[in-house]
Amino acid sequence: MLLPLVVPALVVGVACSLLFLGVSELAEKLQHVLWTDLPDALGVGGYSSLWMIVMLTATGILVGLVVWKAPGHAGPDPATVGLASAPLPPFLLPGLLVATALMLAGGPSLGPENPIIAANIALVFWLGAKARPAVPPALWVPLAEAATLGALFGTPVAAALVISEALAGRKIRGSLWDALFAPLTAAATGAMTTALVAHPTFDLGLPSVPRPDGGDLLASLVIASAAAVLGMAAVYAFPHTHAAFGRLKHPMLMLPAGGLVLGLLGALGGHLTLFKGLDEVAELARDPDGWSAGQFALMTVVKLAALLVAASCGFRGGRIFPAVFVGSAFGLLAHALVPGVHPAVGVAAGVLGILLAITRQGWISLFTAAVLVSSPTIIALLCIASLPAWLLVTGRPQMQLRDDGTSVR
Structure with a gap:
């Protein structure tokens, strides 16, 4: 029962990580243009008060245009969506990803996690159902969520913890590790892909804590x-x-x-x-x-x-x-x-x-x-x-x- 899930989980892990890395790379390049190249060309301070006000307002205008004109208005109101949600229709994803990249580059105080997880869930659910119709459709959602969490944090541990928390109170077949096997495979693959390509680290390098008192x-x-x-x-x-x-x-x-x-x-x-x-x-x-x-x-x-x-x-x-x-x-x-x-x-x-x-x-x-x-x-x-x-x-x-x-x- 578990062995047939290995290959789909590996593919999902790599794909979800690459989508996350692609959007992040695009946003970083655009950020450099908006906050370094453009103000240097105009002879203004990149982080002057005036430039920050202009750039954040312009980002609001650009994202507003995407939300207004993109098919499906770039997804549902983000205030109503949690870390993971039901699969979105694929036609929403271009607008959602463009709005996310513009937001990341423009400076608003939000991270990539919610829209990237939503996009990966939608793509994996849609493509998985077409490529492997024998796999239960409900399996694709935790695979995509776990893979993206692994990619975001650079470790599968976060994904394992989140999926375990989501499984609490549910009736599952077999042991907890049976239920975690495929998501953990996807999360580990997503984390390794991110580590190999981007070398992320969450360690802030603060002085280590001696024996606590x-x-x-x-x-x-x-x-x-x-x-x-x-x-x-x-x-x-x-x-x-x-x-x-x-x-x-x-x-x-x-x-x-x-x-x-x-x-x-x-x-x-x-x-x-x-x-x-x-x-x-x-x-x-x-x-x-x-x-x-x-x-x-x-x-x-x-x-x-x-x-x-x-x-x-x-x-x-x-x-x-x-x-x-x-x-x-x-x-x-x-x-x-x-x-x-x-x-x-x-x-x-x-x-x-x-x-x-x-x-x-x-x-x-x-x-x-x-x-x-x-x-x-x-x-x-x-x-x-x-x-x-x-x-x-x-x-x-x-x-x-x-x-x-x-x-x-």
Whole structure:
């Protein structure tokens, strides 16, 4: 039963990774043109306040045109879609991928995860049904989701954790590892393809945590819980900001208005608060003492507001990567306020709390927080810190809306 799934899983893993890498490469080249070549040619600062406002507004206009004119309007309202969803019709995908590439290049605070997963699920579901009609159609969705998660994070562990969480409470045939066999194969293949082509790393290079003590435990508990509360503030504001942009009723009004607000936020918080946030997090981590507590606080608030606006006005993108920046800046804020807080403990606990609030997925929050600091000793601290943070977020509204604009619980 399992052996016939190996080849499809391998093919899906490679294909999903290549689509992700292709969109990312296109976005990076376009970003270089928009933020380096073009301002240099015009003789203006690439990250001047004026250029940030102009570029974010222009990005809103371009994405608005795609959403308005593309077949199927580049997919459903992203505020109503989670990390994985039902397969989309293939005719939606060109508009969705173009809107995603423009968003990644233009600077809004969203990541590639949601639209790339949606595109890969749609393509794998459609092509798989044609190429291998004997394979149950329902199998293609977890294969594509796992492969894309493996490609995004550069490791199959995140995919295994997410799929395991999705399988909780379901009746499965055989053992859990039987159910995970094909998705894990696809995830490992996607991760290896990404590693061979792009050499990604999530390790921020922060100083390793020595043997943890009571101070580290207290810091992780306080920071994770405070970050969860901060994240929940954005979650509770989400329906209201979405409704505010929704009153404009047209993508050529909603997205340019959102782009203008994002440009103003970028001018306030600085260029590190732009884009999906992973490169910017690495820059913060290279010098944890290079900014004051006030600067870290400003970046935390501005980035969270930018994430809220970008997710509300219609930009196609995911919320995990910008939330990582918010959590990292919040953790470094704690280190700046209390130097005794180890920067790796602050970053990991901050990311954990924010992701629990934004994603409501415990395993992926723990995994992401742990892998950022690459310190085995911190895992026990994070597991303990996740308990009060989870109590603060569970059962409450999620950062996802129903079609009527009310929050999913």
